[in-house]
Amino acid sequence: MSTEKKTQHKDIRDAKAFKAVGQGVEKVGKIKFISEFKDFISKGNVMDMAVGMIVGAAFTAIVTSLVNNILMPALGMITGQIDFSDLKIVLKAAVKEGTEIIEPEVAIGYGAFINSVISFLLIALSVFILIKVLGAFKRKKAEAPKEEPKPDPQIELLTEIRDLLKGESAVKAECEEEEKEPETVTE
Numbered sequence: 001m002s003t004e005k006k007t008q009h010k011d012i013r014d015a016k017a018f019k020a021v022g023q024g025v026e027k028v029g030k031i032k033f034i035s036e037f038k039d040f041i042s043k044g045n046v047m048d049m050a051v052g053m054i055v056g057a058a059f060t061a062i063v064t065s066l067v068n069n070i071l072m073p074a075l076g077m078i079t080g081q082i083d084f085s086d087l088k089i090v091l092k093a094a095v096k097e098g099t100e101i102i103e104p105e106v107a108i109g110y111g112a113f114i115n116s117v118i119s120f121l122l123i124a125l126s127v128f129i130l131i132k133v134l135g136a137f138k139r140k141k142a143e144a145p146k147e148e149p150k151p152d153p154q155i156e157l158l159t160e161i162r163d164l165l166k167g168e169s170a171v172k173a174e175c176e177e178e179e180k181e182p183e184t185v186t187e
Contacts, residue, residue: 064123066126067119067123067126071122072119083111084112085111086111087110087111087114088109089110090106091107092105092106
């Protein structure tokens with residue numbers, strides 16, 4: 001073989017080896033990614049977060065109903081039945097031909113934005129009040145004095161024996177100290 005053909009053959013082998021190594025690195029990277037993802041999913045915090053999201057989605061329906069069916073009608077009564085949703089600034093009027101609209105109007109619907117802001121504030125207020133009420137229930141539950149469970153009779157008996165032994169050893173120590181002290185004669 002000529003040197004030129006040997007060089008080409010070597011280049012082809014190097015390219016195949018590089019490709020194989022590249023695929024191996026890619027495969028190891030995918031395995032590591034899958035392993036890390038599995039570890040992430042199996043952690044308790046992620047499961048707690050998923051449950052929280054599901055409960056939050058269900059709670060959203062309750063809060064939305066509270067705002068739309070209870071708070072907004074009361075707010076409407078207070079404000080004199082003002083409907084903000086129709087408020088807008090028309091930039092370009094609609095083009096009509098008879099009863100058919102050829103080109104719709106271009107408008108800034110700031111009234112819908114005001115409704116959204118009011119709805120957000122009412123929802124935030126509702127959630128705040130709900131959290132305060134739940135916090136009060138938790139505090140009452142935490143403040144309830146817990147009755148200390150009675151210790152096992154065997155543990156009580158062993159404690160009494162230990163205390164008696166401590167008392168005897170203290171008495172022995174006092175006696176030994178008195179015997180060690182020499183009597184001093186005073187004249």
